[in-house]
């Protein structure tokens with residue numbers, strides 16, 4: 262089969278690789294001038310620091326097959342994300358843990374005492390919370406909510422937590438021990454030389470051709486037996502029903518001699534600080550030594566046409582529009598919509614790879630059984 266894959270990010274690369282290994286001919290195009298999609302990394306020309314160009318990416322998974330898949334293309338070194346937060350004049354440990362609670366409230370509580378204390382802070386009068394704000398107040402009370410959730414969420418999503426659904430905060434966001442590892446997954450790490458060589462390795466197969474700086478044009482489908490689309494779902498249909506809402510990010514780069522903040526990611530909880538966080542990239546490669554440092558202040562805003570879509574908004578209005586595009590996609594033959602943009606969902610890298618491997622398997626199953634490949638393997642709803 263001649264397969265066209267739109268997008269040379271993780272989705273396109275992983276599907277392409279699996280189909281190429283099965284004997285199919287894969288043409289992968291990307292409108293950008295590099296592979297890797299949003300996982301793209303490159304060395305900063307001035308400092309030599311490995312940069313996560315589209316925002317910090319930490320690999321973490323419980324999926325053993327995905328972990329051995331990525332390790333077969335590059336060397337991963339141990340890395341755990343330990344985020345800090347500056348709020349209300351102090352610096353605290355995140356996610357909220359026993360250290361955060363003791364420092365924030367100037368106490369020396371043990372786990373059981375802290376549990377009872379947080380329960381006493383929580384707003385018990387809220388029954389059946391409907392909004393993110395109510396849910397947070399019910400879980401942690403007003404002081405922690407205002408320091409760590411309110412301002413940050415307003416900056417990140419451009420609206421008040423009282424306009425967001427309670428479902429965003431599913432569990433009590435507090436740990437009653439000193440564990441400050443941001444993720445719970447068994448396998449966590451960082452590729453020694455960044456993500457780009459890993460994705461180049463995935464794409465390195467004689468049956469894969471990669472064309473960069475090549476935006477999709479409809480005539481390309483004529484030469485293909487099947488298309489895998491990892492671009493924006495609404496973009497495939499020329500935004501015929503309007504645009505699905507996204508948040509975009511602006512990164513303000515600055516350099517520093519030495520160590521600017523002592524950690525990779527510092528969140529800023531206060532509303533009057535306009536950025537959400539500062540990333541100091543050299544701390545993602547603690548095995549490297551660099552005198553110079555390069556940091557990015559991260560600002561979030563509503564995506565306009567021409568901006569990079571980062572985070573799907575997925576509130577009631579967007580979901581209604583999404584339903585219209587799903588119906589259009591399901592009525593389109595010969596195209597499967599994949600990845601974070603093709604299915605309008607936030608997907609971590611391990612989930613993206615898992616879904617890409619499963620998509621390639623599903624495609625080959627359909628071929629073997631003479632069935633039509635569906636528009637989606639994972640439902641965008």
Ligand SMILES: Cc1cc2nc3c(=O)[nH]c(=O)nc-3n(C[C@H](O)[C@H](O)[C@H](O)COP(=O)(O)OP(=O)(O)OC[C@H]3O[C@@H](n4cnc5c(N)ncnc54)[C@H](O)[C@@H]3O)c2cc1C
Pocket residue numbers: 267268269270271272273290291292293297298299300315316317318319320321475476477491492493496571572599600601602608609610611613
């Ligand atoms: C700020 C941020 C931080 C993140 N941090 C983490 C993290 O710490 N850990 C983690 O596991 N995951 C993280 N992720 C998620 C990770 O970025 C995604 O899992 C991954 O990028 C999804 O890959 P993809 O191939 O589906 O999409 P993308 O990487 O977006 O690739 C899609 C590609 O399609 C191309 N394309 C689009 N339209 C067209 C067109 N019309 N013609 C040609 N090409 C087109 C684009 O140029 C792009 O290269 C983060 C995401 C964001 C936004």
